[in-house]
Amino acid sequence: MMRYYSSAATLVSAIQSAVDWYQIGPRMKERRVLPRMMLRSLAGFTIFFAFSSIAKAQAPLEKMRLAYSAIGGSQASAWVPYEAGIFRKHGLDVELLYVGGGGRAAQVVQSGEVPIGVFTGGAVINSNLAGGDLVMIASSMNVMTFVVMARPEIKRTEDLKGKKIGVSRFGSATDFGLRYAEEKWAGETPA
Numbered sequence: 001m002m003r004y005y006s007s008a009a010t011l012v013s014a015i016q017s018a019v020d021w022y023q024i025g026p027r028m029k030e031r032r033v034l035p036r037m038m039l040r041s042l043a044g045f046t047i048f049f050a051f052s053s054i055a056k057a058q059a060p061l062e063k064m065r066l067a068y069s070a071i072g073g074s075q076a077s078a079w080v081p082y083e084a085g086i087f088r089k090h091g092l093d094v095e096l097l098y099v100g101g102g103g104r105a106a107q108v109v110q111s112g113e114v115p116i117g118v119f120t121g122g123a124v125i126n127s128n129l130a131g132g133d134l135v136m137i138a139s140s141m142n143v144m145t146f147v148v149m150a151r152p153e154i155k156r157t158e159d160l161k162g163k164k165i166g167v168s169r170f171g172s173a174t175d176f177g178l179r180y181a182e183e184k185w186a187g188e189t190p191a
Contacts (some may be wrong), residue, residue, distance in 0.1 A: 061093035067117035069105035122176030
C-alpha cells in the first residue's frame with residue numbers, strides 16, 4: 001500500500017521505520033541485514049527525490065506573455081505547446097495575445113510589453129531597418145505560402161500592371177510576400 005506524506009518529518013520517520021523493520025523484521029535470522037550505510041544512502045536518495053518533486057510541484061509558474069500575429073497554421077508553434085500543456089510542464093504560465101499582423105506584433109515586442117512573439121522574418125527585418133533591435137530565434141516556414149487571387153480577366157503577371165493589389169497590412173507577411181513575388185515577376189520574360 002502506497003502512502004503519501006505531507007511533511008518532511010513524517011517522510012523521514014516513515015523511512016526510518018522501514019529501515020528498522022528491515023533490520024529487525026520477522027525473519028531476521030533467515031536473511032542478511034543490509035549494511036547500515038546502504039540503507040542510509042537509500043533514505044537520503046528517497047528524501048532528495050521527494051523534496052525535489054515537492055519543490056517542483058509547489059514552485060509557482062513563471063508568467064509570460066507571447067504575441068502571435070495570425071490565425072492559422074503558421075502560428076502552431078505557439079498554440080500546440082499551449083494546448084498540450086507543455087509550457088506548464090516546463091514551469092511557464094503563458095498568456096497568448098493576438099496582435100493582427102506581423103508588423104504590429106513586432107512593434108508590441110519592440111515596446112517591451114511582450115517579451116516574445118511569433119511573426120514573420122520580414123517583420124523583424126523591417127523593424128531593425130527602422131532602428132529596432134529584434135532578434136529572430138527560429139522560423140517554422142522556409143517557403144512563401146501565399147497565392148494571388150485575381151479577377152478572371154487577369155491571366156498573367158503582366159495583366160497586373162497598373163492594377164491595385166491588396167495586402168492585409170503594410171509590413172505584414174502578405175506585404176512582404178507580394179514584394180518578394182513582384183521582384184521575381186520583374187525578372188521573368190513575357191511569353
